Amino acid sequence: MIDLKNINRRRFMGLAGMTAAASMVPWKVRQALAATPLPAVKEEDAIIGFGHVGPISDEGWTYSHHQGLEAVKAAFPKAKYLEVENIPFSADCTRIYRQMVSDGANMIFSTSNYGDLIYEVSDRATDVAWFECDGRRPADNLSGYYIQHWYPTYVVGIAAGLLSKTGKLGYVASFPVPSVFSGTNAFLMGARTVNPNATLQAVVINSWFDPQGAKQAGTALADNGCDFLFGIMDEAAYLQVAEERGIWAAMWNTDIRRYGPKAYVSSIVLDWKDYYVEQVKKRLAGEWTGGEETLLPMGKGIDRDAWGERVPADVAAKADAVRDKMLKEGWSPFVGEIKDAEGTVRVPAGHRMTEDELYNWDWSIEGVSGLKV
Amino acid sequence: MALHFVRSPVVSSARALTARVIGFVLALGLGALVLGIAGFDSLHLGRQIIVKSLGSQFGLEDLGLLYTPLLLTGLAVTVMARMGLWNIGADGQFYLGAFVTTAIGLFIKGPEPFMLVLMFFAGAAGGALWILVPTLAKAYAKVDEIITTLLLNFVALLLVYYVATGPWRDRVSGTTASTGRVPYKMPDFFGSLHWGFVIALAAPILFALALRYTKWGYEVRLSGANPDAAHYAGIPVRRRLITIMLLSGAIAGIAGMLEVAGTVHRLQGGISNNYGYLGVMVAVLARGSALGVIAGAFLMALILNAGIILQTQGLTTSAVLALTGLIMLFTAIADQFAHYRLVRPRAATA
Numbered sequence: 001m002i003d004l005k006n007i008n009r010r011r012f013m014g015l016a017g018m019t020a021a022a023s024m025v026p027w028k029v030r031q032a033l034a035a036t037p038l039p040a041v042k043e044e045d046a047i048i049g050f051g052h053v054g055p056i057s058d059e060g061w062t063y064s065h066h067q068g069l070e071a072v073k074a075a076f077p078k079a080k081y082l083e084v085e086n087i088p089f090s091a092d093c094t095r096i097y098r099q100m101v102s103d104g105a106n107m108i109f110s111t112s113n114y115g116d117l118i119y120e121v122s123d124r125a126t127d128v129a130w131f132e133c134d135g136r137r138p139a140d141n142l143s144g145y146y147i148q149h150w151y152p153t154y155v156v157g158i159a160a161g162l163l164s165k166t167g168k169l170g171y172v173a174s175f176p177v178p179s180v181f182s183g184t185n186a187f188l189m190g191a192r193t194v195n196p197n198a199t200l201q202a203v204v205i206n207s208w209f210d211p212q213g214a215k216q217a218g219t220a221l222a223d224n225g226c227d228f229l230f231g232i233m234d235e236a237a238y239l240q241v242a243e244e245r246g247i248w249a250a251m252w253n254t255d256i257r258r259y260g261p262k263a264y265v266s267s268i269v270l271d272w273k274d275y276y277v278e279q280v281k282k283r284l285a286g287e288w289t290g291g292e293e294t295l296l297p298m299g300k301g302i303d304r305d306a307w308g309e310r311v312p313a314d315v316a317a318k319a320d321a322v323r324d325k326m327l328k329e330g331w332s333p334f335v336g337e338i339k340d341a342e343g344t345v346r347v348p349a350g351h352r353m354t355e356d357e358l359y360n361w362d363w364s365i366e367g368v369s370g371l372k373v
Numbered sequence: 374m375a376l377h378f379v380r381s382p383v384v385s386s387a388r389a390l391t392a393r394v395i396g397f398v399l400a401l402g403l404g405a406l407v408l409g410i411a412g413f414d415s416l417h418l419g420r421q422i423i424v425k426s427l428g429s430q431f432g433l434e435d436l437g438l439l440y441t442p443l444l445l446t447g448l449a450v451t452v453m454a455r456m457g458l459w460n461i462g463a464d465g466q467f468y469l470g471a472f473v474t475t476a477i478g479l480f481i482k483g484p485e486p487f488m489l490v491l492m493f494f495a496g497a498a499g500g501a502l503w504i505l506v507p508t509l510a511k512a513y514a515k516v517d518e519i520i521t522t523l524l525l526n527f528v529a530l531l532l533v534y535y536v537a538t539g540p541w542r543d544r545v546s547g548t549t550a551s552t553g554r555v556p557y558k559m560p561d562f563f564g565s566l567h568w569g570f571v572i573a574l575a576a577p578i579l580f581a582l583a584l585r586y587t588k589w590g591y592e593v594r595l596s597g598a599n600p601d602a603a604h605y606a607g608i609p610v611r612r613r614l615i616t617i618m619l620l621s622g623a624i625a626g627i628a629g630m631l632e633v634a635g636t637v638h639r640l641q642g643g644i645s646n647n648y649g650y651l652g653v654m655v656a657v658l659a660r661g662s663a664l665g666v667i668a669g670a671f672l673m674a675l676i677l678n679a680g681i682i683l684q685t686q687g688l689t690t691s692a693v694l695a696l697t698g699l700i701m702l703f704t705a706i707a708d709q710f711a712h713y714r715l716v717r718p719r720a721a722t723a
Contacts, residue, residue, distance in 0.1 A: 049685075055689075055690070082685050082687075083687070084681075084684045084685055084690075085684075085689060085690050086690040088643045088646060089550075089551075089641055089642060089643030089644075090637070090641075090643040090644055090645070090646035091438060091632070091636045091637055091644075091646065092646055092681065094636075095435045095438070095439070095678070095681050096681050096684065096685065098431055098434075098435060099425070099431075099435070099681055099682060099685045100685055101431075102425065102429060102431045102432070103685055115551065115639075116551075116554065116637075116638065116639060117637070120565070175538050175550035176538045176539070176542075176550070177538075177550055204538070206531075206534045206538075206550075206642055
């Protein structure tokens, strides 16, 4: 007998794993538990809040979420919307969300993971439907959502391995958090399938949005001999470095090739529209329950961007062949044996890493430097 | 006969306050005008700010939580200003206070009241420690404290980022770049407003009393007003300078301790929220008066809280920043204007 109230997450993953088919499309990593749905809300009474980590004008991460909000607005024009940019990782975050609640919000999307700073409000505002992007502590009134970015990242990594002459890949990192570990590891694993000697050097700049810091980090990596830059920044600064230095770069979030058309290889592009519209629809209809963790799969929320103008056709074709294999056959490259940077076997031979393991990856594979915690 | 302005070196408090109020109203008026042209209903926005920050429990809690660190960092800067010194490093001392508090909270076990007292004094010690080098450099080598205190802010921030994303990283939820949760918590008394608020409110009063009624206070005031005369009068100016600077650091450290133990409960890179730098603005508003800090920090908390309310009403952060800057600019201009008096020259006699 399974006690649904006291089920822990790991155990639940195991159960979910048993029932889910072994494909790369576990749309829900964690299903909503048996909670009563929040009551229906009339469209004209709905107040929907969005809180962002950076400015909408970043043309990257925050912009992509803003596009999602625009799609929701188009679908539900009678609802009211609150949108706040540049929310810091401090008690100001709590104040902003508390303000949204006191403004009467029925649904709040936090497009970055502020953890406790959100739960401080969300645990008290139980009649509000909460969303935390990259969040890992779902509750009856809060769902986490993110993207399976490791698959398109692996695809772009293959292109990087083929394009890099030095085999030295550079990575501009925000913080040593799971997104960065899975991003660097997937990227280098892709590159190593075509160049087994490739290495990746990461520089942590302690911010998601710091164009100056990202530029400095990109320059330092190029000075160190890296001829392919990748990273996880909300904006395009290191692409401009790559353009000036005549090296390659791959980006995140959106198609921003215009900032460095010659250097641009591809981007890990985001699309939140369908997810947001679906969630709002459920909430209005009185069918929404929290407690989910959704990882949007490749092709439905995340993908590689169209290849850059200077990417040779054979490079693109080689990488795309792997992408097709993932999309059509559910093939995953994240299968043991995988060793960490110290040489210890962390994924045993034959074990296929689950989406949960990929999502919570917190160690570096062999060949990655600069990210040890 | 032409009218002209005459500058008077001393300004009465009433005159200064009047100039401030006029400046503040003008800044608000200009802001409202620009917002009106941009299509916002300025009166509605103004009403929202007042109703939401002062007219609801949520608003008052938020205001109190903002007010607490600003009182202390504003006081930290003011304490040093009494000796004619600028502490631009309150942000760094805040971080160190938060850092030491977290270290104790995470790695020492004990009964909560005892732990909170320990964290309080440790936070103060952490802040004082962070200003120790600038203090000694100032006292014995006359090194400019503005530069040394400022630069140590960046060191403190990197130290916090290092432990929050490295050795002390939270391994339970494992998501944000923060440490694990500190299990000891300042007790609340009004919603989420904790007793740290009362401590922060008492601090400027205690300092003002000490300054006014103790020998130490007299010596500090004299050393600040005229170090040479103080030295001649036999006051140990250097020793007073050292205690004042360490006290300033300790007060900023306590602000960091309260932010961890009362409000955020974790150590993370963004925790200071620029309170140290905002403390400089509070001190400027307070014009060197410890009791003025109570009013200056309140105004600053109100402005910051208004900024959050305006953002949820659809204003961008840049507009909010511009408004804050406008208010500060007009206050500074008003402070200068208060020195001037319009005079009609007396008719020449013979």
